Amino acid sequence: MTVSILIFLPVIAALAVLLFKNDAAKHAALTFSVAELAVALFFLSKFVPNASVQFGIDAPWIPKFGIYFSAGIDGISMMMVLLTTILVPLIILTTYKHQYKNAGAFYALVLFMQAGLLLVFTALDGFLFYVGWEAALIPIYFICSLWGGENRIKVTLKFFIYTFSGSLFMLLGIIYLYLQTPAKTFDIFEFYKLGLDAHHQAFVFWAFFLAFAIKMPLFPLHTWQPDTYTEAPSAGTMLLAGIMLKMGIYGVIRWMIPNAPLGFFDWESMCIMLAVIGIGYASIIAFKQNDGKRLVAYSSIAHVGLIAAGIFVWTIEGLQGAMIQMLSHGINVVGMFFIWDIISRRLGTRSISDLGGIAKTAPKFAIAFLIIVLGTVALPLTNGFIGEFLLLSSVFQWNVWMVSAAGLTMIFGAVYMLRMYKTVMHGPTNELTVTFTDISGSETLVLSIICALIIIMGVYPQPILHISEASVTHLFNVVYPKFPQLK
Amino acid sequence: MNTLIIISVLPLVLLYLGLYKAQKALLPVTVIGLLAALGFAVAEWNSSAVPIYSGMMLFDNFSIAFSAITIISTILIIFLSRGYFEKISNHIAEYYAIILFSLAGIIVMVSFYNLTMLFIGIEIMSVSLYILAGIKKSDFASNEAALKYFLMGAFSTGFLLFGVALIYGATGSFSLETIRDWVLDHPHAKDITPMFYTGVLLIIVGLCFKVGAAPFHFWTPDVYEGSPTLITAFMSTVVKTAGFAAFLRLFSACFAPLSDFWVPVLLVITIVTLFIGNITALYQHSFKRMLAFSSISHAGYLLFAIVALGANSGSSVLTYATAYSIASIIAFGALILVQQQQGSDSFESFNGLAKKNPFLALVLTIAMLSLAGIPLTAGFIGKFYMFSSALMQMQVWLVVLAVVNAIISIFYYFRVIVAMYFRDAERTELVVPVYYKLVLGFSAIVTILIGVYPSLISRFF
Numbered sequence A: 001m002t003v004s005i006l007i008f009l010p011v012i013a014a015l016a017v018l019l020f021k022n023d024a025a026k027h028a029a030l031t032f033s034v035a036e037l038a039v040a041l042f043f044l045s046k047f048v049p050n051a052s053v054q055f056g057i058d059a060p061w062i063p064k065f066g067i068y069f070s071a072g073i074d075g076i077s078m079m080m081v082l083l084t085t086i087l088v089p090l091i092i093l094t095t096y097k098h099q100y101k102n103a104g105a106f107y108a109l110v111l112f113m114q115a116g117l118l119l120v121f122t123a124l125d126g127f128l129f130y131v132g133w134e135a136a137l138i139p140i141y142f143i144c145s146l147w148g149g150e151n152r153i154k155v156t157l158k159f160f161i162y163t164f165s166g167s168l169f170m171l172l173g174i175i176y177l178y179l180q181t182p183a184k185t186f187d188i189f190e191f192y193k194l195g196l197d198a199h200h201q202a203f204v205f206w207a208f209f210l211a212f213a214i215k216m217p218l219f220p221l222h223t224w225q226p227d228t229y230t231e232a233p234s235a236g237t238m239l240l241a242g243i244m245l246k247m248g249i250y251g252v253i254r255w256m257i258p259n260a261p262l263g264f265f266d267w268e269s270m271c272i273m274l275a276v277i278g279i280g281y282a283s284i285i286a287f288k289q290n291d292g293k294r295l296v297a298y299s300s301i302a303h304v305g306l307i308a309a310g311i312f313v314w315t316i317e318g319l320q321g322a323m324i325q326m327l328s329h330g331i332n333v334v335g336m337f338f339i340w341d342i343i344s345r346r347l348g349t350r351s352i353s354d355l356g357g358i359a360k361t362a363p364k365f366a367i368a369f370l371i372i373v374l375g376t377v378a379l380p381l382t383n384g385f386i387g388e389f390l391l392l393s394s395v396f397q398w399n400v401w402m403v404s405a406a407g408l409t410m411i412f413g414a415v416y417m418l419r420m421y422k423t424v425m426h427g428p429t430n431e432l433t434v435t436f437t438d439i440s441g442s443e444t445l446v447l448s449i450i451c452a453l454i455i456i457m458g459v460y461p462q463p464i465l466h467i468s469e470a471s472v473t474h475l476f477n478v479v480y481p482k483f484p485q486l487k
Numbered sequence B: 001m002n003t004l005i006i007i008s009v010l011p012l013v014l015l016y017l018g019l020y021k022a023q024k025a026l027l028p029v030t031v032i033g034l035l036a037a038l039g040f041a042v043a044e045w046n047s048s049a050v051p052i053y054s055g056m057m058l059f060d061n062f063s064i065a066f067s068a069i070t071i072i073s074t075i076l077i078i079f080l081s082r083g084y085f086e087k088i089s090n091h092i093a094e095y096y097a098i099i100l101f102s103l104a105g106i107i108v109m110v111s112f113y114n115l116t117m118l119f120i121g122i123e124i125m126s127v128s129l130y131i132l133a134g135i136k137k138s139d140f141a142s143n144e145a146a147l148k149y150f151l152m153g154a155f156s157t158g159f160l161l162f163g164v165a166l167i168y169g170a171t172g173s174f175s176l177e178t179i180r181d182w183v184l185d186h187p188h189a190k191d192i193t194p195m196f197y198t199g200v201l202l203i204i205v206g207l208c209f210k211v212g213a214a215p216f217h218f219w220t221p222d223v224y225e226g227s228p229t230l231i232t233a234f235m236s237t238v239v240k241t242a243g244f245a246a247f248l249r250l251f252s253a254c255f256a257p258l259s260d261f262w263v264p265v266l267l268v269i270t271i272v273t274l275f276i277g278n279i280t281a282l283y284q285h286s287f288k289r290m291l292a293f294s295s296i297s298h299a300g301y302l303l304f305a306i307v308a309l310g311a312n313s314g315s316s317v318l319t320y321a322t323a324y325s326i327a328s329i330i331a332f333g334a335l336i337l338v339q340q341q342q343g344s345d346s347f348e349s350f351n352g353l354a355k356k357n358p359f360l361a362l363v364l365t366i367a368m369l370s371l372a373g374i375p376l377t378a379g380f381i382g383k384f385y386m387f388s389s390a391l392m393q394m395q396v397w398l399v400v401l402a403v404v405n406a407i408i409s410i411f412y413y414f415r416v417i418v419a420m421y422f423r424d425a426e427r428t429e430l431v432v433p434v435y436y437k438l439v440l441g442f443s444a445i446v447t448i449l450i451g452v453y454p455s456l457i458s459r460f461f
Helices: A003-017 A022-046 A073-098 A103-122 A126-147 A151-179 A189-192 A198-215 A224-231 A233-261 A263-289 A290-313 A316-347 A361-377 A384-397 A400-425 A444-460 A462-482 B003-018 B022-043 B062-081 B092-110 B115-133 B139-171 B177-186 B195-211 B219-226 B229-282 B287-307 B313-342 B360-370 B378-394 B396-422 B435-454
Strands: A054-062 A067-073
Touching: A003 A022, A003 A054, A003 A067, A003 A189, A003 A400, A022 A054, A022 A073, A022 A103, A054 A073, A054 A126, A054 B360, A067 A103, A067 A126, A067 B229, A067 B287, A073 A103, A073 A233, A073 A444, A073 A462, A073 B115, A103 A233, A126 A151, A126 A189, A126 A233, A126 B378, A126 B396, A151 A198, A151 A224, A151 A233, A151 A263, A151 A316, A151 B378, A151 B396, A198 A233, A198 A263, A198 B287, A224 A233, A224 A290, A224 B003, A233 A263, A233 A290, A233 A462, A263 A290, A263 A400, A263 A444, A263 A462, A290 A316, A290 A384, A316 A384, A316 A444, A316 A462, A361 A400, A361 A444, A384 A444, A462 B177, B003 B062, B003 B092, B022 B062, B022 B092, B062 B092, B062 B229, B062 B313, B062 B435, B092 B115, B092 B139, B092 B229, B115 B139, B115 B229, B139 B177, B195 B229, B195 B313, B219 B229, B219 B287, B219 B396, B229 B287, B229 B396, B287 B313, B287 B378, B287 B396, B313 B360, B313 B378, B360 B378, B360 B396, B360 B435, B378 B396, B378 B435
Parallel strands: none
Antiparallel strands: A054 A067
16 A cells, blocks of 8 residues: 555546536545545554654656655655545535536546645655646646636636746755755655755745745735635635645645755744734734635635744744644635635625624524634634644744734634624624525535534544654754754 | 658659649658658667768767657648648649658758758758748738748858858868867867857857747747748747757757857847747737747747756757647647637637637647646656756756746746636637547647656657
């Protein structure tokens, strides 16, 4: 059993789903993605939580250039694989009440994107990583621009060009590292061993930083994000916010900081500043939003900013916090976007001020919405809490003012989230919201799974933390001694 | 060397077939002849080649690889020409014959071992192209194209010939071997006479004209636009590949030790070519003209291999040229069909193509992604090789500028994709003939195959 099964199953599934039409395509896509989840869970059951790379594959691809199809799963990758394989079936399930034209193509693109994402999260070869990175981008571009809203053409092209530019610079960084290795290889562990000086590492750092900062996105490179999230079809938004932006965070952990620790160290303060500014900036804008989907998009920038800040400080708490928070954020944000998808599909509007009193007509929906909001604002005993706690404690070790700024804006976040909930769900109903029918069928299923995950992960996060702990500690110990002075 | 003989004799056979009105036989005979030539070329693979014809030519692996790719591209274009030339005029045999004469010149260009052969090869190719560009006798644009091409081409050949003469004056020989030895005998820059340096510069000017690199590119857009579309396809794929093969062969064989002298010159040419090609392509309304300018920018990427001359240059140029050629053949093939149906070659005429004919839209998308250099297509592998070789020579800034250009190119390549998939038009059926389906489908599959498994092609050097 190697990781190649995990990577190629969605590709085969994508080709197979192309043959189906309408509802049959939905069912086929769901079946395949559940099968993929089963494979991932099987890997999890065989996974030994130590720092080693497991289920590895290492086959020559372009041997002349030292390029190998080399992939494997360690604790960090395992978390990302879980995130992807849990969310994709959920996202497919959220589309059950939609009728997409050319459904076969739609679900094929979703599954193809899953293959790209899994390749990114398991690749141990720089070239392979880059190929996966782009292989995830092309399908989401087509998903957003074929099935998106009115302004989609302009917005998605902006998104594509933004991310593609970043990734081309990353490609330069990867080729540069490759040329420095004595054996001329793209192997990541050979990259780790390189002892470049700070000047050259700065170049590598910037090459990677541009790609990852655009993907996350980090202030001030976030401008593609709210528009794209708003224009994309809701499944596309969930894929983007739930999984795709984690590619950037994962890249920072696995590729940027370990490959250019000295280069990163020189710019560490800038990175943390940008992350914290991003938290504040996005929170303030989110406060002013009236469009529910945009509000969630901005709050997502704020959450990712905190994850980024926690990683940039480079402590074990921060990294572990980031790992679990990526999983939680993925689940919560998919839930949040699904909530808004349900509202806009029923009522034809996402404008918060037009809504009110939905809780009276749809009690089940109200409970699910509340749990997801609480998870998003990181109430203790929900899944958001442990991650944010670890991340804040990591930023605390860097600078007490930074953590106060970040922490205050988190409170700010709780205010606008709860205010949104209050306006939408409570108060008097109007003639629009009185028609709101409660959730049923696939909607209930998705929301119950999400709520269950929020509560289970919140009450007992230890097994999940345990998956990545050894690998995170190992990576930390590889990189930390390379920093020029101990903090 | 049977390849060259076959390709030279084949046009004569075709002219006779035309004389006896055997129109139906033209296409099969051409294709069979070319396949035979290809077979003979491949059969000589890895046989230790020695210079032949009194040291005039050398049919080594480099020549075989480039002969093969140019012959294959020609076959694809010939397939597309079925039913195309009949619409333009009655003398179909002449088209086939002249294309093949041009190909004979190209075979000489990729296997020359003496500067006179380089010149003769370029002339055989160019004179044929002048005729092909103007072959729509009654069409104003076609006449303009032919005249412009002829004047500019003759002018640039003059530069080339002058350069060759100066090199001869300095070294006393046309033979690549002797010139290389002469360069190696004069290791100090001050030993080399200004005559030689001037010769090198003039040869660069002449060759840049031929491959359409800025600032010697002015003929390209008008000639590409005015010529019949299939001839444009031939010029921008086969001819360009041959031009770069000749460029690379000459510089890697003779002038490599002098790279300190000519690299800065070519560096400037490369950067200017990239920017002019890309930025001008942005402003085009016609798909055909956009392809013309994008071909200029691809010339810029191909120049990377010469600027960063190294052991892998040959395989980089081969991969890039192959990727670019097959993607361009798809683009021009699709353009011919759309033009026939819509009567226009603007971007708007591609609107809603995905609904009219999903197959055509899909292959054209693959071609555009490949030209833009997106992973899992051949174009990405080409760009990857080019970037790697340039970084290997520590040309970091050149690569950064190239990345900026790759980003610019997204705008105009994606305009086509956006038009095809996201814009609506009246739904009229667009029928793709079987031959087109074969050629376009084959090219698209090759594009993906090379993108997924590049060793298919790059292992040859």
